[in-house]
Amino acid sequence: MLDILRNRFGGSWDGDAPEIHGLIETAGKKLKVELMFVEATGNWQCSVFDGGECVAIESGKQPVEITARALAQCF
Numbered sequence: 001m002l003d004i005l006r007n008r009f010g011g012s013w014d015g016d017a018p019e020i021h022g023l024i025e026t027a028g029k030k031l032k033v034e035l036m037f038v039e040a041t042g043n044w045q046c047s048v049f050d051g052g053e054c055v056a057i058e059s060g061k062q063p064v065e066i067t068a069r070a071l072a073q074c075f
Contacts, residue, residue, distance in 0.1 A: 004064055005035075009071065020063075027075060031055075035063055046070040 001020065005013045011024030011033075022033035032049040044063040048056040048070045056073035058066040 001063065005067065008064060009033075009067065022067075024071075026071075029074065031071070031074060033067065033071070035067060037063075048074055050074065 001017070002013045005020070005022060009022065009024055010026070011022050013020060013022040015021050018037035018039065020035040022035070024031050024033060029050060034047045034049070036045050036047075037043075038045055038059070041059075043059045043061060044066055045057065045059040046063070046066045046069075047054055056070040058070040058073075060066045
């Protein structure tokens with residue numbers, strides 16, 4: 001999944017399920033992305049941080065899709 005995230009969003013990604021971290025720079029913003037699998041719900045949750053502040057949260061079954069939705073909220 002790390003390769004898919006790198007190809008789709010750029011930046012650097014590390015980790016593995018249940019927790020993946022990304023650092024991306026786009027449109028002049030440096031964003032930290034936390035993608036976590038929540039076993040209790042069977043869903044992924046994506047949180048995006050800008051300067052230490054959480055600016056977007058999305059959840060769902062498809063980790064790449066929810067990452068795209070969360071990042072779209074930042075612009």
